Amino acid sequence: MTVRCGDTLLFQTLPVIAAGAAVGGKKESEGPLAAEFDELSADNRFGQSSWEAAEKYLQLRAARLCLQKAALPQEKVQLALAGDLQAQCTASSYAMRELGVPFAGLFGACSTMAEGLALGAALCEGGAARNLLAMASSHFCAAERQFRTPLSYGAVRTPTAQWTATAAGCCLLQPQGEGVGIAAATFGRVQDYQVKDINNMGAAMAPAAASTLLHYFKDTGTEPQEFDCIYTGDLGQVGSQLLRELLAAEGLLIKNHVDCGCILFDANEQSVKSGGSGPGCCAAVLCGHILPRLRRGSQKRVLFTATGALMSQTTFLQKETIPAVAHLVELRAPEKEK
Amino acid sequence: MTVRCGDTLLFQTLPVIAAGAAVGGKKESEGPLAAEFDELSADNRFGQSSWEAAEKYLQLRAARLCLQKAALPQEKVQLALAGDLQAQCTASSYAMRELGVPFAGLFGACSTMAEGLALGAALCEGGAARNLLAMASSHFCAAERQFRTPLSYGAVRTPTAQWTATAAGCCLLQPQGEGVGIAAATFGRVQDYQVKDINNMGAAMAPAAASTLLHYFKDTGTEPQEFDCIYTGDLGQVGSQLLRELLAAEGLLIKNHVDCGCILFDANEQSVKSGGSGPGCCAAVLCGHILPRLRRGSQKRVLFTATGALMSQTTFLQKETIPAVAHLVELRAPEKEK
Numbered sequence: 001m002t003v004r005c006g007d008t009l010l011f012q013t014l015p016v017i018a019a020g021a022a023v024g025g026k027k028e029s030e031g032p033l034a035a036e037f038d039e040l041s042a043d044n045r046f047g048q049s050s051w052e053a054a055e056k057y058l059q060l061r062a063a064r065l066c067l068q069k070a071a072l073p074q075e076k077v078q079l080a081l082a083g084d085l086q087a088q089c090t091a092s093s094y095a096m097r098e099l100g101v102p103f104a105g106l107f108g109a110c111s112t113m114a115e116g117l118a119l120g121a122a123l124c125e126g127g128a129a130r131n132l133l134a135m136a137s138s139h140f141c142a143a144e145r146q147f148r149t150p151l152s153y154g155a156v157r158t159p160t161a162q163w164t165a166t167a168a169g170c171c172l173l174q175p176q177g178e179g180v181g182i183a184a185a186t187f188g189r190v191q192d193y194q195v196k197d198i199n200n201m202g203a204a205m206a207p208a209a210a211s212t213l214l215h216y217f218k219d220t221g222t223e224p225q226e227f228d229c230i231y232t233g234d235l236g237q238v239g240s241q242l243l244r245e246l247l248a249a250e251g252l253l254i255k256n257h258v259d260c261g262c263i264l265f266d267a268n269e270q271s272v273k274s275g276g277s278g279p280g281c282c283a284a285v286l287c288g289h290i291l292p293r294l295r296r297g298s299q300k301r302v303l304f305t306a307t308g309a310l311m312s313q314t315t316f317l318q319k320e321t322i323p324a325v326a327h328l329v330e331l332r333a334p335e336k337e338k
Numbered sequence: 339m340t341v342r343c344g345d346t347l348l349f350q351t352l353p354v355i356a357a358g359a360a361v362g363g364k365k366e367s368e369g370p371l372a373a374e375f376d377e378l379s380a381d382n383r384f385g386q387s388s389w390e391a392a393e394k395y396l397q398l399r400a401a402r403l404c405l406q407k408a409a410l411p412q413e414k415v416q417l418a419l420a421g422d423l424q425a426q427c428t429a430s431s432y433a434m435r436e437l438g439v440p441f442a443g444l445f446g447a448c449s450t451m452a453e454g455l456a457l458g459a460a461l462c463e464g465g466a467a468r469n470l471l472a473m474a475s476s477h478f479c480a481a482e483r484q485f486r487t488p489l490s491y492g493a494v495r496t497p498t499a500q501w502t503a504t505a506a507g508c509c510l511l512q513p514q515g516e517g518v519g520i521a522a523a524t525f526g527r528v529q530d531y532q533v534k535d536i537n538n539m540g541a542a543m544a545p546a547a548a549s550t551l552l553h554y555f556k557d558t559g560t561e562p563q564e565f566d567c568i569y570t571g572d573l574g575q576v577g578s579q580l581l582r583e584l585l586a587a588e589g590l591l592i593k594n595h596v597d598c599g600c601i602l603f604d605a606n607e608q609s610v611k612s613g614g615s616g617p618g619c620c621a622a623v624l625c626g627h628i629l630p631r632l633r634r635g636s637q638k639r640v641l642f643t644a645t646g647a648l649m650s651q652t653t654f655l656q657k658e659t660i661p662a663v664a665h666l667v668e669l670r671a672p673e674k675e676k
Contacts, residue, residue: 123457
């Protein structure tokens with residue numbers, strides 16, 4: 001039975017991420033983490049007829065590579081939790097049509113990967129699934145026309161803007177066994193600091209990351225320095241700075257913070273302004289970059305906090321402010337046999 | 339620990355729906371189930387500035403009425419699972435901004451209520467939450483302009499079209515205790531019978547309902563006649579007929595089937611064509627109509643199967659077919675003390 005402390009779930013049997021896979025597009029293949037992806041394509045359409053269909057393909061590839069790495073036949077997947085940024089989450093649903101496994105759709109915007117891991121770990125520990133996929137994706141071109149303007153308008157990007165990753169990540173969760181352990185999870189509460197700028201997701205999401213991290217530290221009695229790294233995704237440069245300021249105001253000086261949106265791209269060379277974003281950004285960084293470090297043991301214990309901005313183009317045009325949520329999982333290096 | 343059999347979860351401690359509340363709009367207040375709603379408004383804007391904001395208000399009212407009926411302070415809610423039809427699920431996220439409880443967003447289109455109950459029951463049984471809200475909503479005006487055409491175009495509705503309910507339903511789930519029991523849950527697999535007609539959701543969703551029901555009967559070794567009623571939501575007249583034909587082709591003659599979309603409105607008097615739809619339709623029918631029957635004991639054991647069509651206006655314009663999913667929960671009347 002999972003134990004609950006405040007907003008945080010403490011897993012007793014230590015569900016594991018048995019395998020993970022990351023797939024990315026052209027810009028991701030030119031970035032600093034290129035070597036860590038399982039598959040990259042120079043064609044952002046991935047041979048599909050539309051960007052939306054390309055994103056479906058991204059998720060499907062990530063799922064299939066993940067299952068391949070775990071040597072698990074698709075039929076053994078008992079539940080998939082997946083989400084994306086497209087209106088009505090169609091990248092996930094259409095990918096699941098191909099995959100054919102039981103599927104519960106999530107919407108957490110860029111927080112989807114952590115939401116899926118948190119729900120998935122709880123479901124695995126409770127006996128609801130022995131093999132569960134948690135996945136998320138985004139596609140720069142599909143997202144931009146959903147949230148901002150069609151790319152062909154050539155709108156000038158502001159310094160606070162983030163670049164939606166064309167990427168997907170997929171994790172296979174199991175109740176226990178070999179793999180990166182999920183020790184705890186905190187579901188976030190929606191925060192809204194009245195940000196209205198659709199080109200400044202980092203500012204909208206930083207308060208959500210701060211809120212969830214503060215809940216986690218309080219619930220578990222831990223301190224930031226106990227972790228090898230506190231990963232967030234995807235605040236970018238602007239949001240990361242704001243997060244550190246918000247935590248400093250609470251007396252927490254964070255020196256081990258890394259934002260997935262700040263490491264996926266080279267800010268100077270790749271013109272991504274404040275950094276990367278999109279549900280696929282931290283999903284791919286988790287699978288390609290973070291999990292291998294934990295598996296190697298070069299990191300022992302990290303926090304993975306994914307943040308999502310919960311607006312739509314409709315709420316933006318209706319002059320609503322941008323609420324955000326952040327979900328967190330505590331990850332542990334696999335225990336070595338003695 | 340939850341036991342798993344095929345695609346079906348069998349709950350051992352019988353998580354319960356401790357309370358439920360249904361809220362609806364003008365058309366719902368003129369329909370045959372009007373007396374069963376907890377709150378109705380003749381103003382489809384509910385005093386808000388937009389239809390989208392009105393839907394947020396609907397969810398919020400449903401949640402607050404549900405908590406009021408259970409005499410549970412909001413602070414005791416440990417997790418809310420919610421979703422809706424708006425792009426990027428903004429009705430739910432903005433409602434959760436007001437409610438302020440930990441929140442995991444779902445997207446299951448019109449299947450959201452059953453998805454939330456299935457996930458929620460598993461989380462409650464596994465120890466992840468003691469008080470969990472599962473909720474879903476829809477708003478006719480907000481949905482029509484998302485999926486079809488702006489209302490002001492005055493497009494003629496086809497005979498197969500369904501009327502998206504302006505309604506919300508919210509259930510409070512607890513691991514055990516007094517209330518309607520959730521005995522089992524089946525997560526659906528995405529089905530696609532190549533339907534492309536955006537005005538015929540029933541045809542797109544019927545195969546999903548059939549698939550999930552067939553999985554459930556096989557996994558549990560039960561037969562349709564063992565249930566007082568097999569509820570689906572929301573296939574409408576057209577989809578209901580197709581479901582019965584699909585099941586008949588498998589040798590199952592269903593005589594105890596009721597579709598939430600067929601009972602929320604009066605098809606003759608209210609010009610709803612094939613019936614009601616939208617995540618709020620079966621959510622409100624569940625909370626206002628089904629749960630009270632189980633609580634009174636006039637029904638002892640029912641299946642609640644909610645179906646969702648997983649397309650968007652973008653996939654429709656891209657000539658994609660419409661995939662669908664259905665999730666199911668088995669509900670039981672509260673056990674009477676002897």
